[in-house]
Amino acid sequence: MxxxxxxxxxxxxxxxxxxxxxxxxxxxxxxxxxxxxxxxxxxxxxxxxxxxxxxxxxxxxxxxxxxxxxxxxxxxxxxxxxxxxxxxxxxxxxxxxxxxxxxxxAKKRIYHYYILNSNDPDIFRRRYVWWFPYRLDIEAMRKAADQLTGEHDFSAFKTGRDDRNPIRTISSIRIIRYPSHLILIRVEGVSFLKRMVRNIVGTLVKVGTGAIQEDKVREFLLSQDRSNLPSSAPPQGLVFYKVIFDEFET
Amino acid sequence: MxxxxxxxxxxxxxxxxxxxxxxxxxxxxxxxxxxxxxxxxxxxxxxxxxxxxxxxxxxxxxxxxxxxxxxxxxxxxxxxxxxxxxxxxxxxxxxxxxxxxxxxxAKKRIYHYYILNSNDPDIFRRRYVWWFPYRLDIEAMRKAADQLTGEHDFSAFKTGRDDRNPIRTISSIRIIRYPSHLILIRVEGVSFLKRMVRNIVGTLVKVGTGAIQEDKVREFLLSQDRSNLPSSAPPQGLVFYKVIFDEFET
Missing domain, CATH: 3.30.70.580 (Pseudouridine synthase I, catalytic domain, N-terminal subdomain)
Structure with missing residues (x-):
């Protein structure tokens, strides 16, 4: 065998x-x-x-x-x-x-989330990006993301039933804007709660539009209450990108 | 109105x-x-x-x-x-x-054909490219393409019933290799016969592999016989890219 x-x-x-x-x-x-x-x-x-x-x-x-x-x-x-x-x-x-x-x-899991931040949608990328045509303040999103990195109780950032320990560690969130109107949000951690990455992205985008202040994110975390949070980012922008093991990485 | x-x-x-x-x-x-x-x-x-x-x-x-x-x-x-x-x-x-x-x-029609020339397919581009994993000699393809530009009887390069005048003018064929393993074949002309662009691409790719000599392409043209030709390139790589009118272009 x-x-x-x-x-x-x-x-x-x-x-x-x-x-x-x-x-x-x-x-x-x-x-x-x-x-x-x-x-x-x-x-x-x-x-x-x-x-x-x-x-x-x-x-x-x-x-x-x-x-x-x-x-x-x-x-x-x-x-x-x-x-x-x-x-x-x-x-x-x-x-x-x-x-x-x-x-x-798994020692680390890496997710990529792609936002197409352009006036027009792209028919040929619609299955793989979240088309979001409004201006996003990347610096504000980065500051909000900093409040999520590290070890926290992420109860407010899960959706649906997930009885696992809600304390998780995010080792990094990087936000990169490409000239092609793509924005990549790269989230690294050991493991994640149900829909946690999409809930994080949904919140960061709300910060990017100015609808939520960047320092509000810490309050969300402390509230441990999902009902405070903006809605999840849609699924098609998310890719389970990489897993790192001692033996190999993907 | x-x-x-x-x-x-x-x-x-x-x-x-x-x-x-x-x-x-x-x-x-x-x-x-x-x-x-x-x-x-x-x-x-x-x-x-x-x-x-x-x-x-x-x-x-x-x-x-x-x-x-x-x-x-x-x-x-x-x-x-x-x-x-x-x-x-x-x-x-x-x-x-x-x-x-x-x-x-329409004064001019421009078609783009995309080939993904890499060892591995790309799941996320499979609907929009022809995945072709074998080595292609771009220089030979360009020489073959040169024999197709200009005014010719393209009877050998149509598929199925098309009773229009088979004499067409191709104003240019450009072949560009991108670092991302993409090859773009850009074909410009006033109008095209049925499946003409895909038949051209199918033939150029055969030249690129070395299976057909580049000077064979003129013989195909002169034969006016479709049955001599390699098979059509598959549809998913082809985009009807642009039309130019006196009034505007797309």
Whole structure:
């Protein structure tokens, strides 16, 4: 028996999120279908993180056991791509220790959020950006982001049921404006609560418009109350970009 | 009565081509649906060029008459965008003479074809590029392209039924390699036969791989026989990029 970790990119638009759900087209379910065609039996997989409907993956990791001991990681990668639809692509496959867990072994997770800050929408990027045509004060957004970095109780920044410890550490938030009207918000941390990155982006954008003062963000955190917060940023701008393990990074 | 010309971009992936067809989701039909919601009656439109299923528009032009004389071009543009789905966007609207025909008044049409020439596909660009992972000799492609510019009988470069005069003039073909692994093939001419640009690109790529010698292209032209030619490039890499009129350009 071998254990593999696949580095997987996907266009989340036409998936009902990452995680297996009966009767729904999910990334995990589609990946397990491809594994089943290769192995002729069903294999349970584990991902490094869940992504919601419409959210994309670039460096997602899916780990699984295989009884096809004669297959190298490279051949497994090719076999998966031959059996996956056009909106999932395995960038590479690593052979890992038999107890490797992408969920628990992840030392860092990096998310990218893309905002298209232009007067006109871009038909060809609409599935991958949040089109936001109003002026954004990037400096104010950076100051607000600084208040979110470090260890905090992020209860106010989660949506829906998530019973895990709400204390999380964000190691950095970088905001970069590109000449192509794209704004990238790059968020790094060990792990995140449900919809936490999109709630952070939604709040930073409100600060950017001036509708919320930048020092208000600390109050939101302390309130631990989601109902105070601006709405989430839409899913299509978000990419699960990278995971860093001791063994490799994506 | 006013006559308007709308500059329209669209993602061709989910349309059954530009031209009206019963029971099919076409760009023209969808545009006429939006006009009908605004005017409360059906309006016949005229486009500057037909595009096939999967081919995109950036500077397509759609002209139509309107009895809403009180509406400015700007307001008409906003009204259309409010009534169009996410994969069509009207970039602007011009008021034009009552006899303006985008089909016959076009002085030049420019098509862009995008090839992603990288080892790995790009999930996020798969709808808008032809992924071609093999080495391409751009210099050889340019020499082959030079044999196609000018006035020729392009019978060998059309697909399907097209009874128009096969003599066409290509004013230029430029091939540009970008650092991002993209190759752009930009083709300019007054008008084109059915699938002519994709047949040109398919042939140039075969020259780029070395499978066809660059001086073979003149033989194809002279043969006037489609059956000699390599297959068409796939539709998703093609964009109807720009139309130039005396009155304006897109």
């Amino acid at each position: 071998k254990r593999f970790a696949a580095v997987v990119s996907y266009d989340g638009t036409d998936f009902f999120g990452f995680q297996n759900q009966p009767e729904m087209r999910t990334v995990q379910g589609t990946f397990e279908d491809a594994l089943e065609r290769i192995h002729k039996y069903r294999i349970v997989t584990q991902g490094a993180g869940r992504t919601d409907t419409g959210v994309h993956g670039y460096g997602q990791v899916i780990a699984f056991d295989s009884n096809l001991d004669h297959l190298s990681a490279k051949i497994m990668c090719d076999a998966l791509n031959a059996n996956l639809p056009a909106d999932i692509y395995v960038r590479r496959v690593h052979e890992v220790e038999s107890n490797f867990s992408p969920r628990f072994a | 006013k006559r308007f010309a709308a500059v329209v971009s669209y993602d061709g992936t989910d349309f059954f081509g530009f031209q009206n067809q019963p029971e099919m989701r076409t760009v023209q039909g969808t545009f006429e649906d939006a006009l009908e919601r605004i005017h409360k009656y059906r309006i016949v439109t005229q486009g500057a060029g037909r595009t096939d299923t999967g081919v995109h528009g950036y500077g397509q032009v759609i002209a139509f008459d309107s009895n809403l004389d009180h509406l400015s071009a700007k307001i008409m543009c906003d009204a259309l965008n409010a009534n169009l789905p996410a994969d069509i966007y009207v970039r602007r609207v011009h008021e034009v003479e009552s006899n303006f025909s985008p089909r016959f008044a």
